[in-house]
Amino acid sequence: xxxxxxxxxxxxxxxxxxxxxxxxxxxxxxxxxxxxxxxxxxxxxxxxxxxxxxxxxxxxxxxxxxxxxxxxxxxxxxxxxxxxxxxxxxxxxxxxxxxxxxxxxxxxxxxxxxxxxxxxxxxxxxxxxxxxxxxxxxxxxxxxxxxxxxxxxxxxxxxxxxxxxxxxxxxxxxxxxxxxxxxxxxxxxxxxxxxxxxxxxxxxxxxxxxxxxxxxxxxxxxxxxxxxxxxxxxxxxxxxxxxxxxxxxxxxxxxxxxxxxxxxxxxxxxxxxxxxxxxxxxxxxxxxxxxxxxxxxxxxxxxxxxxxxxxxxxxxxxxxxxxxxxxxxxxxxxxxxxxxxxxxxxxxxxxxxxxxxxxxxxxxxxxxxxxxxxxxxxxxxxxxxxxxxxxxxxxxxxxxxxxxxxxxxxxxxxxxxxxxxxxxxxxxxxxxxxxxxxxxxx
Amino acid sequence: xxxxxxxxxxxxxxxxxxxxxxxxxxxxxxxxxxxxxxxxxxxxxxxxxxxxxxxxxxxxxxxxxxxxxxxxxxxxxxxxxxxxxxxxxxxxxxxxxxxxxxxxxxxxxxxxxxxxxxxxxxxxxxxxxxxxxxxxxxxxxxxxxxxxxxxxxxxxxxxxxxxxxxxxxxxxxxxxxxxxxxxxxxxxxxxxxxxxxxxxxxxxxxxxxxxxxxxxxxxxxxxxxxxxxxxxxxxxxxxxxxxxxxxxxxxxxxxxxxxxxxxxxxxxxxxxxxxxxxxxxxxxxxxxxxxxxxxxxxxxxxxxxxxxxxxxxxxxxxxxxxxxxxxxxxxxxxxxxxxxxxxxxxxxxxxxxxxxxxxxxxxxxxxxxxxxxxxxxxxxxxxxxxxxxxxxxxxxxxxxxxxxxxxxxxxxxxxxxxxxxxxxxxxxxxxxxxxxxx
Numbered sequence: 001x002x003x004x005x006x007x008x009x010x011x012x013x014x015x016x017x018x019x020x021x022x023x024x025x026x027x028x029x030x031x032x033x034x035x036x037x038x039x040x041x042x043x044x045x046x047x048x049x050x051x052x053x054x055x056x057x058x059x060x061x062x063x064x065x066x067x068x069x070x071x072x073x074x075x076x077x078x079x080x081x082x083x084x085x086x087x088x089x090x091x092x093x094x095x096x097x098x099x100x101x102x103x104x105x106x107x108x109x110x111x112x113x114x115x116x117x118x119x120x121x122x123x124x125x126x127x128x129x130x131x132x133x134x135x136x137x138x139x140x141x142x143x144x145x146x147x148x149x150x151x152x153x154x155x156x157x158x159x160x161x162x163x164x165x166x167x168x169x170x171x172x173x174x175x176x177x178x179x180x181x182x183x184x185x186x187x188x189x190x191x192x193x194x195x196x197x198x199x200x201x202x203x204x205x206x207x208x209x210x211x212x213x214x215x216x217x218x219x220x221x222x223x224x225x226x227x228x229x230x231x232x233x234x235x236x237x238x239x240x241x242x243x244x245x246x247x248x249x250x251x252x253x254x255x256x257x258x259x260x261x262x263x264x265x266x267x268x269x270x271x272x273x274x275x276x277x278x279x280x281x282x283x284x285x286x287x288x289x290x291x292x293x294x295x296x297x298x299x300x301x302x303x304x305x306x307x308x309x310x311x312x313x314x315x316x317x318x319x320x321x322x323x324x325x326x327x328x329x330x331x332x333x334x335x336x337x338x339x340x341x342x343x344x345x346x347x348x349x350x351x352x353x354x355x356x357x358x359x360x361x362x363x364x365x366x367x368x369x370x371x372x373x374x375x376x377x378x379x380x381x382x383x384x385x386x387x388x389x390x391x392x393x394x395x396x397x398x399x400x401x402x403x404x405x406x407x408x409x410x411x412x413x414x415x416x417x418x419x420x421x422x423x424x425x426x427x428x429x430x431x432x433x434x435x436x437x438x439x440x441x442x
Numbered sequence: 443x444x445x446x447x448x449x450x451x452x453x454x455x456x457x458x459x460x461x462x463x464x465x466x467x468x469x470x471x472x473x474x475x476x477x478x479x480x481x482x483x484x485x486x487x488x489x490x491x492x493x494x495x496x497x498x499x500x501x502x503x504x505x506x507x508x509x510x511x512x513x514x515x516x517x518x519x520x521x522x523x524x525x526x527x528x529x530x531x532x533x534x535x536x537x538x539x540x541x542x543x544x545x546x547x548x549x550x551x552x553x554x555x556x557x558x559x560x561x562x563x564x565x566x567x568x569x570x571x572x573x574x575x576x577x578x579x580x581x582x583x584x585x586x587x588x589x590x591x592x593x594x595x596x597x598x599x600x601x602x603x604x605x606x607x608x609x610x611x612x613x614x615x616x617x618x619x620x621x622x623x624x625x626x627x628x629x630x631x632x633x634x635x636x637x638x639x640x641x642x643x644x645x646x647x648x649x650x651x652x653x654x655x656x657x658x659x660x661x662x663x664x665x666x667x668x669x670x671x672x673x674x675x676x677x678x679x680x681x682x683x684x685x686x687x688x689x690x691x692x693x694x695x696x697x698x699x700x701x702x703x704x705x706x707x708x709x710x711x712x713x714x715x716x717x718x719x720x721x722x723x724x725x726x727x728x729x730x731x732x733x734x735x736x737x738x739x740x741x742x743x744x745x746x747x748x749x750x751x752x753x754x755x756x757x758x759x760x761x762x763x764x765x766x767x768x769x770x771x772x773x774x775x776x777x778x779x780x781x782x783x784x785x786x787x788x789x790x791x792x793x794x795x796x797x798x799x800x801x802x803x804x805x806x807x808x809x810x811x812x813x814x815x816x817x818x819x820x821x822x823x824x825x826x827x828x829x830x831x832x833x834x835x836x837x838x839x840x841x842x843x844x845x846x847x848x849x850x851x852x853x854x855x856x857x858x859x860x861x862x863x864x865x866x867x868x869x870x871x872x873x874x875x876x877x878x879x880x
Contacts, residue, residue, distance in 0.1 A: 032714065032741060032743075033682070033714045033741070033743075034685070034743050034744065034745055034746070034747055035685045035686065035687055035714075035715065035742070035743065035744065035745060036654070036684070036685025036686070036745050037593075037597070037654045037655070037685065037686065037687050037744055037745060038596065038654075038744060038745050038746070039744035039745070039746055039748050039753065040592060040593055040594035040596070040753065041594070041596075042594055043592070043594075043753045043756065043757075046756060049756065049759070050756065050759040050760045052759075053551070053759050076548065078547035078548045079547050080545070080547060081545065082539065082540045082541055082542055082544070082545040083539045083540045083545065084540065085540050087540070088536055088537050088538075088539045088540035089537065089540070091533075091536035091539075091768065092532075092533040092534070092536040092537040093533070095529050095530075095532035095533040095536055095768065095772075096529055096530070096533045097529075098523060098524045098529045098532075098727075098730075098731070099523045099524050099525060099526045099528070099529040099530075100523055101523055103523070104521070104522070104523040104524065104727075105730045106519035106520050106521065106727070106729040106730050107517065107519045107729045107730055108730050110494070139580055139732075139763075139766070140763050142760075142761070142762070142763045143761065143762055143763060145761075146591070146760075146761035146762075150587065150591070150615060150616070151481065151484070152478075152481055153481030153482070153483055153484070153617070154595065154617065155479070155481070155482075156478065156479075167760060170760045171760065171761060174591060174757070174760065174761070175591070176594070176595065213477070213478045213479075214478070240476075241474070243477065244475070244476045244477025244478065245476060245477070245478065246476050246478050273473065273474040273476075274474075274476065286539075286545075286547070288547040288548045288763075289539075289546045289547050289548055289549050289764070289766070289767040290539070290766055290767060290768060291580075291763065291764065291765070291766040291767075300473055300474070301476070302473065302474070302475045302476060303475070303476065303478055303479060303480035304475055304476060304477050304478055304479050304480070305475070305479070305480055306475055307480050312480065312481070312484045315484065315487065315490065315491065316484075316615070318490070318491040318493070318494050319491045319583075319587070319608060319611045319612065319615065320583070320584065320586075320587035320612060320615065321583070321584055321587075322580075322581050322583045322584060322729075322732065323730070323732065324732070324766075325580070325730070325731055325732040325765075325766040325768065325769050326730035326731060326732075327532065327536065327731060327766065327768050327769070328766050328768065331536075421547075
């Protein structure tokens with residue numbers, strides 16, 4: 001007996017049918033007038049739609065097929081729990097204030113509200129050498145990844161973990177760094193894929209990794225859930241230093257770390273001269289819709305000609321951006337107040353408890369799982385099976401959406417990412433359905 | 443007058459290093475250098491972005507004259523409070539995020555459907571646009587860069603001269619602009635379409651080279667000129683004949699007083715040649731709240747027939763993650779009958795400011811343009827270098843303006859004066875200017 005609360009339809013389901021269809025068709029020939037403007041060749045190199053809208057499309061199609069199904073969405077990593085009161089209230093009050101003479105605020109600093117930058121530096125980088133002037137507030141990590149790419153330009157080589165968050169590769173393709181896609185290997189020729197799997201403790205073998213200008217590194221990792229150890233990150237920083245590379249460290253899930261794995265690359269000595277760190281309030285404060293994040297660019301980070309990267313990043317932020325919404329920034333500030341921070345931690349703990357339930361679920365029917373202890377994702381292994389097939393089977397038989405591992409790169413084949421965001425009852429119901437499906441299969 | 447004292451939110455001038463210089467020879471540091479080459483496109487930018495430069499000058503001026511009552515008629519920042527009905531909607535939405543029923547996570551990357559519909563119905567009712575052709579953004583400046591990413595480095599671009607600097611700067615950053623030529627003050631690969639009183643602020647298209655992309659802003663920032671229906675018809679025909687795409691910036695459409703078109707799509711045939719960018723910033727006072735939109739018609743296709751809207755959708759899904767849902771709730775309230783009416787009052791207030799400014803300069807015998815269909819007055823100081831006029835006005839009257847050359851070589855000898863400000867500041871500014879120039 002399924003309860004109606006299980007229907008965790010995100011508002012993505014109001015995606016108009018035309019867009020759904022459009023993403024299914026690779027190319028549609030225009031029948032009328034064509035401009036003479038050539039299509040950007042880089043756009044043509046993108047393989048499919050971006051991964052997460054593709055998952056939405058599948059959900060949409062599934063609901064068309066089974067209109068009465070109670071879909072449980074453990075695919076797209078969207079937060080579900082309400083914001084803590086004090087955070088929502090601070091934003092509400094600020095919004096009200098915008099209709100008063102004293103409270104009205106126009107353009108903010110492109111780098112972000114000063115108090116917020118300070119709060120980020122002092123609260124989240126308390127024992128780590130990061131100055132508030134090195135913190136740039138953004139409207140989220142996904143947007144900043146693109147801005148960093150704009151900053152760096154097309155003439156660079158990048159390395160990514162395999163599997164990894166698809167925005168690194170996709171933005172690299174769009175900006176023109178990635179080269180052509182090799183169908184045989186499932187990889188872009190100019191991108192260095194650093195395999196991360198259980199066999200190498202989810203840390204690449206750097207001795208066999210080619211030098212690239214840029215190294216994207218996400219920890220805790222999306223999708224594997226692995227939080228790199230201090231030792232691993234020391235190797236990474238050393239590798240970057242020896243090769244003259246810049247690490248772009250994505251710490252969006254740092255709030256989920258349970259053990260003493262580093263929460264910031266800047267905990268590693270020497271990182272200030274080799275790394276940029278991108279982070280986000282999305283999964284930390286539930287700000288997936290509110291839109292807020294930040295990027296740290298240390299003053300010591302220099303291009304090969306000695307020019308400080310921070311100068312150019314500042315120029316990009318002033319020219320290609322105009323600041324995060326002032327209301328969102330107020331919410332960010334409230335998230336970092338003692339009361340807000342405590343409330344946010346409770347929320348994170350709630351999702352982590354969800355992750356624990358999911359881990360136990362998969363373990364119970366003998367499927368090996370990784371992650372889930374330092375991140376809100378569980379990385380489940382289905383040896384010998386194609387991940388899109390497993391995805392489809394689970395969706396079809398249990399009405400649960402997940403994300404197929406190959407969507408994160410060839411290194412994700414045979415794996416499935418299950419997100420721990422959801423109402424507790426949905427997670428418990430999902431657990432029941434999965435046990436039902438997979439225990440039967442044995 | 444304390445209400446005119448400028449207390450900028452963002453006095454963030456780093457104490458030691460001058461961030462504003464992006465010339466490659468300045469600011470080099472000692473220490474470990476990576477092997478990563480600086481992006482040559484960034485090196486190609488000639489100076490800091492215009493508006494932070496103005497801000498820097500303001501800040502320096504305040505340091506020099508700490509007791510001065512600075513009046514800011516430079517950066518076009520709205521100053522009047524947002525009507526209650528709109529802020530209440532945003533406050534309600536924010537508050538609801540702390541409830542089970544009201545919590546919302548990721549929204550559609552293209553934007554909230556109700557908002558897209560409202561934009562279609564409010565602004566494009568008679569021109570046959572569909573709501574799926576509207577993409578919600580966090581503002582025009584951000585969207586300009588996303589469009590550049592979409593189009594790529596292999597494009598030629600034409601801009602009005604003078605024009606909003608983000609078109610040129612973003613073009614330089616993505617690598618379209620070619621080398622800067624100090625002798626002409628122009629980028630080699632950009633076509634500059636001179637817009638002056640002599641040509642009715644509309645370029646002579648018969649002498650304009652073909653480019654892939656044509657940026658066109660109307661009502662214009664900085665000149666304030668709203669292109670006529672005839673002029674835009676010519677532009678659309680020109681684009682069609684050349685197979686070009688117009689990127690039409692209609693951010694100031696709400697300020698139009700006469701029958702000038704408020705959208706490029708009022709012109710037949712525009713759907714096949716134009717993208718339109720717009721914004722809630724100057725319409726709703728959302729400069730800090732951050733909300734805008736872009737229209738990409740389904741009929742707009744590349745040379746190989748591929749629809750531009752599909753690639754733009756891909757960019758929006760990959761390089762963006764939606765405008766803040768709170769801002770979008772505000773946007774929806776802006777387009778309710780009461781909200782819209784309230785906003786038109788605020789726009790009317792700024793337009794009255796503009797009238798005062800135009801009258802002021804005219805009374806001093808200076809030729810002024812704009813100010814009727816836009817919140818900017820474009821004042822001509824024949825024979826004078828605009829940065830010098832800017833400096834003189836700032837020094838002698840403590841009023842910040844913007845030197846016309848900041849908008850391109852075609853802006854030399856002109857000053858842009860913004861009409862955003864509290865009425866008493868505008869009146870005080872008027873007094874000071876009359877005092878100084880008479």
